[in-house]
Each structure stands twice: as structure tokens, then as C-alpha cells.
Amino acid sequence: MSDPQTPEPQLDAVSDTNPTGPVVGRRALMIGAAAGATILSIKPALAQTAGSVLNCKIPIPDPARSGQYIAADGTLVSPGTAGSFAPPGRPFTGEEVKAALSGRSLPGTSYEQSQAYLNYIRKLQMGQSGFTCFASLQMPR
Amino acid sequence: MQHELRLHVGPVRFRIGSQWAQPLDHMRRLYADFPNGDDGPPDFTVRLEAPRLMRRFIRPQVAIAGDFMLPDALPLPLAHGLLAAEMAMNLQVALGWRRHLLLHASVVERDGRALIMTGLSGSGKSTLSAMLGENGWRFMGDEFALIDPDSGMAVPFPRLVSLKNAAIDAMQARLPEHRFGPVLADTPKGMIRHLMPPQDAVKRMGEGALPALMLFPRYGFDPELRAVGKPEAFVRLTQASTNYVSMGEAGFAALSGLIDRVPVLAMDFNDGDAVMAQIDTLWRDALAAGR
Amino acid sequence: MMLDYRARATTELRTHPLDEFTLIYDRASGQTHLLGAPMPELLDCLGADWESLPIILARLNSRFEVGGNDDAAQAVRAHLAELIMLGLAECRTADHSDAA
Numbered sequence: 463m464s465d466p467q468t469p470e471p472q473l474d475a476v477s478d479t480n481p482t483g484p485v486v487g488r489r490a491l492m493i494g495a496a497a498g499a500t501i502l503s504i505k506p507a508l509a510q511t512a513g514s515v516l517n518c519k520i521p522i523p524d525p526a527r528s529g530q531y532i533a534a535d536g537t538l539v540s541p542g543t544a545g546s547f548a549p550p551g552r553p554f555t556g557e558e559v560k561a562a563l564s565g566r567s568l569p570g571t572s573y574e575q576s577q578a579y580l581n582y583i584r585k586l587q588m589g590q591s592g593f594t595c596f597a598s599l600q601m602p603r
Numbered sequence: 604m605q606h607e608l609r610l611h612v613g614p615v616r617f618r619i620g621s622q623w624a625q626p627l628d629h630m631r632r633l634y635a636d637f638p639n640g641d642d643g644p645p646d647f648t649v650r651l652e653a654p655r656l657m658r659r660f661i662r663p664q665v666a667i668a669g670d671f672m673l674p675d676a677l678p679l680p681l682a683h684g685l686l687a688a689e690m691a692m693n694l695q696v697a698l699g700w701r702r703h704l705l706l707h708a709s710v711v712e713r714d715g716r717a718l719i720m721t722g723l724s725g726s727g728k729s730t731l732s733a734m735l736g737e738n739g740w741r742f743m744g745d746e747f748a749l750i751d752p753d754s755g756m757a758v759p760f761p762r763l764v765s766l767k768n769a770a771i772d773a774m775q776a777r778l779p780e781h782r783f784g785p786v787l788a789d790t791p792k793g794m795i796r797h798l799m800p801p802q803d804a805v806k807r808m809g810e811g812a813l814p815a816l817m818l819f820p821r822y823g824f825d826p827e828l829r830a831v832g833k834p835e836a837f838v839r840l841t842q843a844s845t846n847y848v849s850m851g852e853a854g855f856a857a858l859s860g861l862i863d864r865v866p867v868l869a870m871d872f873n874d875g876d877a878v879m880a881q882i883d884t885l886w887r888d889a890l891a892a893g894r
Numbered sequence: 895m896m897l898d899y900r901a902r903a904t905t906e907l908r909t910h911p912l913d914e915f916t917l918i919y920d921r922a923s924g925q926t927h928l929l930g931a932p933m934p935e936l937l938d939c940l941g942a943d944w945e946s947l948p949i950i951l952a953r954l955n956s957r958f959e960v961g962g963n964d965d966a967a968q969a970v971r972a973h974l975a976e977l978i979m980l981g982l983a984e985c986r987t988a989d990h991s992d993a994a
Contacts, residue, residue: 487959488959489959490958490959491931491932491935491954491958491959491961492931492961492962493932493936493960493961493964493969493973494962494963494966494969494972494973495963495964495969496961496962496964497930497931498930499930500929500931500933501927501928501929501930501933501976501977501980503925503926503927503980504838504847504848504927504928506847506848584791832913833912833913834913834928837912837928838928841926848924851924852908852921852924855917855926859910859912862912
């Protein structure tokens with residue numbers, strides 16, 4: 463086991479217990495809780511497996527904007543705007559969204575509702591809830 | 604399969620089979636400057652195929668298959684066949700290449716040394732590499748940096764540059780139309796156009812370069828520059844690599860050696876022209892510091 | 895339960911200092927770890943032969959000005975337990991049977 467840091471005598475440091483003698487001091491070393499986080503184990507970057515993709519969820523809309531309605535083109539509008547739809551009662555799973563993007567409707571929705579919700583999902587940006595789930599339904603870049 | 608294309612890009616040879624001519628026609632034109640892909644056995648096979656029989660003809664969809672696949676990936680419409688082919692090639696390399704350490708990064712070369720820019724989608728690394736490649740630097744790739752575990756050199760892998768959304772306008776203003784692939788609207792990542800790498804980049808795709816500087820760019824933020832400490836850079840790069848773990852000790856040696864030798868800066872920017880000038884200055888400083 | 899400790903064989907771990915941290919690649923598991931003080935220093939205090947905690951603690955104290963708010967022996971025992979859990983060090987019960 464190599465020795466990465468052999469303490470060298472610090473000739474410019476004065477020891478508290480020997481202020482006039484030879485100036486040699488050991489390096490300080492904190493142990494216990496005072497040391498803080500001390501080990502990081504590297505985990506592979508592509509931790510998300512295909513299986514987990516189908517279990518992820520996409521809320522409509524993002525909880526930060528709950529209360530807004532969804533227009534036919536997927537943008538968020540104030541509740542009651544003509545032609546817009548109330549949010550669905552629950553988030554949809556990756557599997558449900560994937561099936562809907564291939565032609566079926568989202569469960570419990572009419573065709574128009576489903577299209578509006580899917581358009582909302584297609585417009586998701588990084589940082590919005592459900593973006594990672596939606597992005598992982600696509601091929602990785 | 605009905606249609607086939609062989610491609611040789613950097614150290615990798617692809618065989619691409621397709622049930623439709625269209626995606627391969629685009630590729631033949633855009634990769635016309637590259638050497639004949641028949642000059643050696645393929646490293647990877649990619650297949651573009653219809654997910655179900657009807658989808659070959661009616662609202663045709665392209666599903667990606669090949670040596671390496673992700674199950675349950677969504678197929679793309681045939682109009683985006685070129686994008687499907689490019690994604691498929693990326694997937695093969697990401698999952699199957701072990702001769703070099705792979706970093707999710709763009710690479711350009713100048714003065715015989717390599718500049719590596721790594722970051723997430725949207726960080727600006729692709730666009731920066733395309734712009735630098737048209738302004739005195741040699742383009743070495745916009746998607747993967749390939750680091751030789753023995754020599755530490757970055758090896759070119761100059762595929763088509765994938766430009767998205769606003770970056771398309773920026774490059775179209777500067778370059779002739781024939782350099783670009785078809786407009787792909789409404790893809791999962793927005794609008795995309797592919798850009799042919801410069802001819803010089805292709806001619807010299809066998810020439811590696813030792814890295815001298817690494818940047819973590821972030822587009823769309825107030826300008827800020829920060830040195831990134833080696834331990835932080837090491838950990839971030841393990842997350843930016845698709846094969847660090849599978850390369851085992853060679854990956855450890857390649858990455859720790861790279862971090863030892865190459866300074867790393869995090870660079871936030873929001874102005875394409877200003878950042879080019881800044882990169883020039885940072886580069887001169889890095890070379891002068893004797894790395 | 896009293897434990898003895900020793901280092902992993904030098905051929906099994908590859909270390910690489912990186913500024914104030916130490917990278918360790920474990921050849922047996924293929925895992926990479928990033929260690930910060932006092933872990934590399936503690937690993938350095940382990941020898942090829944089995945030794946008890948007091949010996950290791952004395953060695954640590956002779957090399958460093960050991961600080962912190964916790965009982966030193968307890969703290970070092972806890973750090974060693976972490977290292978053992980990751981496979982970077984070895985232990986056995988002091989009655990010379992291998993620790994479970």
C-alpha cells in the first residue's frame with residue numbers, strides 16, 4: 463500500500479509544547495464525526511435500467527404548476543380557458559405514456575384529452591418533473 | 604437487409620442495414636468525404652427496421668436494432684431515419700467500445716493538442732466544437748472523446764455534428780447549405796440538422812492529440828469561469844463516461860492520468876462570439892503553463 | 895469482540911493520489927473509491943500482519959496530531975469498520991479465527 467502523504471517535519475511551524483526547541487510538528491488529522499464525509503464509491507453513470515423506465519411517472523402538470531389547465535397543444539393555461547382540459551387525476555407511468563405515443567390513448571382519457579396531455583409531455587424541459595422519465599423513453603443520446 | 608452502407612469513422616467501422624433507402628441515401632451524401640467503409644471488418648452492425656410489418660409501409664417507423672440494443676426504446680418516424688441511424692451508431696459505441704475510454708464530450712485540436720469539452724445535452728459542447736472547427740481548430744468529434752489508455756491521446760471520431768434548435772440558425776448563417784443534412788422537425792429533442800464535418804477533419808481523422816485543456820461548458824447562464832478541482836473533475840467524468848466501469852483498471856489509469864495532466868475549467872456563457880474569444884485566451888494560457 | 899486488522903495485499907489495490915484525496919482501484923471488485931482524510935492515512939497505518947487496534951492507534955498518533963471531538967479509539971474503530979465493509983482492509987477476531 464503506497465504512502466501518499468508521509469508527514470514531513472515542518473521547519474517553519476512552532477510546536478505549542480516546545481516554543482523554543484527544534485521546530486518539528488506533525489500534520490493535524492481529524493477523525494470521527496469531525497472528519498466529515500470520507501469515502502465516495504464510484505457508481506456507474508448509466509444506472510437507469512430499461513426496467514426502471516417503465517416504472518417512472520410523469521405528473522401532468524409539473525407539481526410546481528399544479529392548478530393550471532392543459533391546452534390542446536400542450537401549453538399550460540389558466541383554469542377554465544376555452545378548449546383546455548383539467549389535469550388528469552393522477553400521474554401516468556412511463557409504460558402508459560409509451561403506449562400512448564404509439565397510438566393508444568392514455569388510460570381514462572378521451573382522444574382529445576390524451577392528445578393534449580401528450581403534447582404537454584413532449585414539451586417537457588430538463589428540470590421539470592417527468593422530464594427524465596420522458597427522456598428515458600427515447601433512445602439515449 | 605435490403606439496403607446496406609459501410610462507414611469508417613475514426614477507429615470504428617459500422618455496417619448499417621436498412622429496410623428503406625432514404626436514411627442511407629442521406630448518409631451516403633453526408634459521409635461522402637469519408638474513406639470506403641469496406642476497408643476492414645465492421646466493429647458494429649446497426650439495423651434500421653420496421654417494428655411491425657405494417658409499419659414498413661403505413662406511417663412507417665424506424666426501430667433501431669444492432670449488436671447492442673436497448674429494449675423498449677421508442678421507434679422514430681421514417682422522416683427521422685437519419686437521426687435513428689446516428690443514434691444507433693452512438694448506442695453501439697456507448698455500449699460496446701472498449702479500446703478507448705469514452706467521455707461524453709466534444710473534442711477539437713489546435714497546435715497539436717486537444718481541447719475536450721464535456722457536459723450534458725444542451726451544454727453547448729456540440730455547437731462549440733462545430734464553431735471552433737470552422738474557425739482555425741481541427742474538429743475531432745462532437746459526441747464522444749476517445750482516450751487511448753496507453754498513450755493518453757484523444758483519438759478523432761468525427762461523425763456528423765448534431766445541431767439543435769437555435770444552434771442550427773447560427774451555423775446556417777455561416778456555412779453553405781450543402782454541408783447540412785435534412786431539416787428534422789419535431790424530434791424528441793426539438794429541431795435537428797446534421798452538419799458534415801470539415802474535409803480537413805476527415806482527412807486527418809487518423810491523427811490523435813494529447814489533451815491540454817478540459818472545459819465543462821454551460822450555455823445559457825451569466826458568464827462565469829471557475830477552476831474545477833481534480834477530485835471533483837474525476838468524479839464528474841466517471842459520470843460522463845459510458846465505459847469507465849467496464850474498462851476496469853485500464854479505465855482507471857486512463858482517467859486518473861488525464862485528470863493529473865489536464866487542467867479543468869467550468870465555463871458558463873450566453874454569448875457564442877464572446878465565448879470563442881475566451882476559449883482562445885484560455886487555450887493560450889493552458890499551453891503557456893506548459894501542460 | 896476484539897478484532898485484529900491488516901491491510902489488503904499491495905497487489906490487490908491500486909492507489910493514485912489526487913490533490914487532498916486518494917483514489918483507490920480495487921482489482922478484485924473493479925470498484926473505484928475516492929478517499930479523504932483520515933482514511934488514506936489510516937490505511938497506511940495497517941501492516942501486512944494482523945495487529946490490534948491499540949497498536950494501530952499508537953502508530954496513527956505518532957505520525958499525526960490526531961484531533962476531533964470523539965473518543966479516538968471508537969472513531970478509529972468506526973473508520974476501520976467502513977474500510978472493511980468496502981473491502982479495503984481486513985479484520986478477524988483476536989482469538990485468531992476469521993471474522994464472520
